[in-house]
Amino acid sequence: MKEFEIAVPVGHEPSAKQIAARSGGLEAVLVKRSLDARGEPLWRYRYEAFQAGEYQPYRLPEYKDVSKAPGVLVVGAGPAGMFASLRLLMEGLRPIVLERGKDVHARKVDMASLSRSGAVDPDSNYCYGEGGAGAFSDGKLYTRSSKRGDNREVLYQLVQFGASPEILYDAHPHIGSDRLPSIVENIRKCIVSHGGEYHFGARVSGISGKAGDFTAVCAGGAEYKGIAVILATGHSARDVYEMLYRGGGALEAKGFALGVRVEHPQEKINYSQYHGRWKPGMPAAEYSFVEQQDGRGVFSFCMCPGGVLVPSSTEAGTVVLNGMSNSARSGRFANSGVVVQIEPEDIPGESPFRMMDFQHSVEASMFRYCEAVRGGGPELEAIAARAGVRPSRMEIPSNPMAAPAQRLEDFCSGILSKTLPRTTYHPGIVSAPLHSLLPHGVADRLRKVFPRVKIGNYCTPGNGLVLGVESRTSSPVRIPRDSENLQYVSVPGIYPAGEGAGYSGGIVSSAIDGIRCAAALAGEQ
Numbered sequence: 001m002k003e004f005e006i007a008v009p010v011g012h013e014p015s016a017k018q019i020a021a022r023s024g025g026l027e028a029v030l031v032k033r034s035l036d037a038r039g040e041p042l043w044r045y046r047y048e049a050f051q052a053g054e055y056q057p058y059r060l061p062e063y064k065d066v067s068k069a070p071g072v073l074v075v076g077a078g079p080a081g082m083f084a085s086l087r088l089l090m091e092g093l094r095p096i097v098l099e100r101g102k103d104v105h106a107r108k109v110d111m112a113s114l115s116r117s118g119a120v121d122p123d124s125n126y127c128y129g130e131g132g133a134g135a136f137s138d139g140k141l142y143t144r145s146s147k148r149g150d151n152r153e154v155l156y157q158l159v160q161f162g163a164s165p166e167i168l169y170d171a172h173p174h175i176g177s178d179r180l181p182s183i184v185e186n187i188r189k190c191i192v193s194h195g196g197e198y199h200f201g202a203r204v205s206g207i208s209g210k211a212g213d214f215t216a217v218c219a220g221g222a223e224y225k226g227i228a229v230i231l232a233t234g235h236s237a238r239d240v241y242e243m244l245y246r247g248g249g250a251l252e253a254k255g256f257a258l259g260v261r262v263e264h265p266q267e268k269i270n271y272s273q274y275h276g277r278w279k280p281g282m283p284a285a286e287y288s289f290v291e292q293q294d295g296r297g298v299f300s301f302c303m304c305p306g307g308v309l310v311p312s313s314t315e316a317g318t319v320v321l322n323g324m325s326n327s328a329r330s331g332r333f334a335n336s337g338v339v340v341q342i343e344p345e346d347i348p349g350e351s352p353f354r355m356m357d358f359q360h361s362v363e364a365s366m367f368r369y370c371e372a373v374r375g376g377g378p379e380l381e382a383i384a385a386r387a388g389v390r391p392s393r394m395e396i397p398s399n400p401m402a403a404p405a406q407r408l409e410d411f412c413s414g415i416l417s418k419t420l421p422r423t424t425y426h427p428g429i430v431s432a433p434l435h436s437l438l439p440h441g442v443a444d445r446l447r448k449v450f451p452r453v454k455i456g457n458y459c460t461p462g463n464g465l466v467l468g469v470e471s472r473t474s475s476p477v478r479i480p481r482d483s484e485n486l487q488y489v490s491v492p493g494i495y496p497a498g499e500g501a502g503y504s505g506g507i508v509s510s511a512i513d514g515i516r517c518a519a520a521l522a523g524e525q
Contacts, residue, residue, distance in 0.1 A: 002026070002049050007042045010035070010282050014045050023049040034171035037274050041282060058152050060160070066094040067195030072521065073098060073216050073226035075204050075240075078132020079507045080232035080498025082187050083154060084514030085196060091522035095196040096224055098216060100203035100237075101129025103188075104181045111136065114311050115426040118400035123203055126312040126322060127236045127472065130200070131184040133312075134507040138304045138325045141173040141508050149512040161186040164327075172286065176327025199224070206243060211493030211524075228493045228521050232514055233500040235475035236314050238356060240500070244479065249490040251352035254478040254502045256471075257301065258362060258442055259339030260434065261321045262408065263423055263465045264457070266306050266334045272456035284329040287336070287455050293445040301337035301473055305329045308424035311401040312472055318363035319370065319403050321425070321467055333424050337470040338450075340442045355476035362439060366468050369437055370402045370430045397428025404432030408464030411435050412447050421465055434468050478502030486520040495521055 004022045006014040019028050026049035036042045069092055074081045077099040085095035100123045101107060107129035110121045127133045141155065158175070159165050162183040167173035175183065188198055199222070206217040207229060216224045233240045245251055266285075270278040273285035284305035291298045307325030314320075323335040347354045374396045396402070403425055407417040414435045423429055435443050450459055457463050479496035480489045481503075488494040495517040497503070498510040 001054065004047055004049065006045045006047070007036070008045070010041045010043055012043070019047065023047065026050055027052060027055050029055060030169050032171060033166075033169050035283060037277070037285070039275075041274055041277055058156060060153065060156055061090040063089040063190065063194050064092045065195055066092060069094040069195070070525070071096045071197075071224075071226040072518075073207075073214060073224060073229045074232060075216065075229060076100075076132065076232035076234055076237075076498075076500065077130045077188075077198070078232060078234050078498065079134050079510040080500075080504065080514035080517075081132075081230065082184070082191075082514070083157070083511035084230045084232060084497060084518040085191050086157060086187065087153075087515045087518035088522070089191065089194050089196065091518065093518075093522060093525070095191055096226055097191070097196065097198045098202040098204055098218065098224060099130055099198070099200050101125075102200050104130040104135055104184045107131075107135075108181075111310075114313075114401065116399075118311075118402075118427060120313050120316050122315055123201070125314055126310055127234060127314050130188065131180065132234050133236075133322075133472070134510075135180050135184050136177050136310070136324055137302065137322065138174050138177065138307060138329075140302070140506070141167055141175065149516050151508055151512060153515055154508050154511040157187075158183060161190070174327070174329075176329075177324045178326040204240070204243075207494070209493075210491075214493060227525070228495065230495045230497050230514065230517050230521065231479065231488070231501065232497040232510075235499040236472060237500055238353075241353070241356070241477050241479075244490070245352070249488070250480050252478040252480055252502075253344040253347075253352050253355045254474075254476055255341060255343040256355060256359070256476045257297075257299070257339035257341050257473040258359065258439075258469065258471045259298075259301075259337060259446060260438070261309055261323060261335050261467045261470050262338050263309060263333055263335040263425075263467065264463055266332055268457040268460075268463050269305070269334045269455070272458070284334070289453055289455070291449045291452060293340075293449050294441075296343075296441075296445060297341040298445050298449045299339065299341075301339050301470070303334070303336035305334050306331040307333070307335050308426075309335050309467065310425075311403075311427055313363070313401065316400070317367050318360065319366035319401060319469065320363050320472055321403055321470055322472065331424065335424070337473065338446065339470055339473055340445045342442075346441065352477060359471050359476050362469055363471055365437055366404050367400070369404050369432055370396075371400070373430050373432070374398070374402075396430055399427035401427035402430050403427065403467045404434055404437060405429035405465055405467045406432060406434045407461075408450065408459055408466050409461045411466045412450050412459065414447070421462070423465055423467070425467060429465075429467065432468070434466055438468060474505045475499055475502045485524065486517050
């Protein structure tokens with residue numbers, strides 16, 4: 001085998017003649033495509049070339065008919081739950097998927113209502129429902145590491161169910177919020193057609209039994225039985241943690257990151273990242289950065305080129321933001337989370353819920369500020385006095401999901417913004433002293449790091465908008481499991497998986513973790 005690279009201008013592809021000349025007549029396989037914007041923007045295509053018969057393409061294991069096989073309860077239909085279920089089909093076991101929310105298309109109605117009116121359905125929103133939080137994001141697939149498992153099982157199945165083959169070789173692959181729902185639906189159809197089950201509106205309120213004989217009781221009273229349980233509930237299912245804790249199960253507080261979403265005009269990011277050479281037809285520019293400040297990491301998270309901001313609250317009385325973008329990434333604005341790592345030792349106490357309680361308190365404080373501004377009176381005056389600012393007199397959105405916001409330069413200077421720029425956040429924004437509303441350790445680190453970001457136009461006055469709060473970066477609770485057999489340390493036969501268990505972050509790593517749990521479970525049978 002030999003490797004070679006071909007560089008071509010953006011908008012072009014290597015010709016068959018170029019590939020043949022560089023391969024020396026060998027069979028050439030594209031393994032990576034990356035964008036090089038250091039000078040004139042170029043696509044760099046990297047190939048591996050093989051002698052005839054030497055190349056062995058990756059082949060997915062076959063799905064089996066499991067209609068008469070033993071059932072496994074899969075709690076949650078996000079990436080971990082879906083890919084665990086697909087692996088169960090390969091292993092000859094029958095997945096019984098219990099999803100608290102609605103199917104991926106019905107979810108859209110509830111999410112639209114959340115943006116329009118601020119009405120939160122606690123079981124159907126941007127975090128809960130078929131596909132999980134990842135189904136309505138950018139669909140970024142950045143995990144390339146093989147440390148946790150073979151990501152090809154994830155990527156090849158995504159292509160099989162409708163994703164572009166480009167995700168197999170792009171350096172920064174993504175699917176897009178417009179394409180993910182049909183892929184998620186195709187996965188469900190595959191599972192059901194091979195004998196698996198899907199049950200929506202099935203919020204699990206209790207799990208009893210032992211390995212080989214478990215019963216899951218749902219909020220409506222329905223019961224489902226299985227020989228094992230894969231617990232893949234996502235990073236926001238507090239009620240599941242409480243259910244385990246009430247039963248005497250072990251839980252651990254886990255570090256997570258909290259901060260803000262930062263929104264810029266996409267053209268400003270394009271100009272900076274392409275060094276003034278961006279042209280129509282070139283991909284929307286991305287960015288990422290990692291800094292250390294006062295002993296904690298500060299980093300960009302879930303950057304969405306050409307994207308929009310969306311409300312991600314899972315309960316009333318809180319304001320949480322996330323970002324999403326469609327496959328074309330053609331929107332006029334870019335947004336990214338910029339967050340500060342918070343460790344259990346930063347929050348006093350011994351409760352395994354203390355990090356989640358801290359997370360909730362910040363989300364609630366964002367809501368209370370906007371409510372106070374909307375209502376005026378003594379509460380607003382008190383908040384403003386603590387922040388050392390005069391309350392804003394700008395027009396206040398009526399949507400309860402309105403978010404506190406501040407110009408980036410004003411956030412760094414510690415002053416309230418007199419005006420706010422346009423935003424993609426549909427519920428609306430309220431001028432707020434985020435430098436004071438955020439926990440001091442978060443705000444102080446962000447204010448020190450932002451001016452150091454090595455992206456032109458980032459902190460230039462008039463370009464950036466900071467909105468609060470970005471808090472659902474990962475689970476603040478871990479469900480401990482045995483490192484060898486992946487079973488819950490408190491109840492053998494239960495396999496905590498994915499982000500909700502505290503063992504992954506993002507679509508691919510969660511899918512890989514679900515696969516690992518399904519494979520470990522099958523090995524025990």
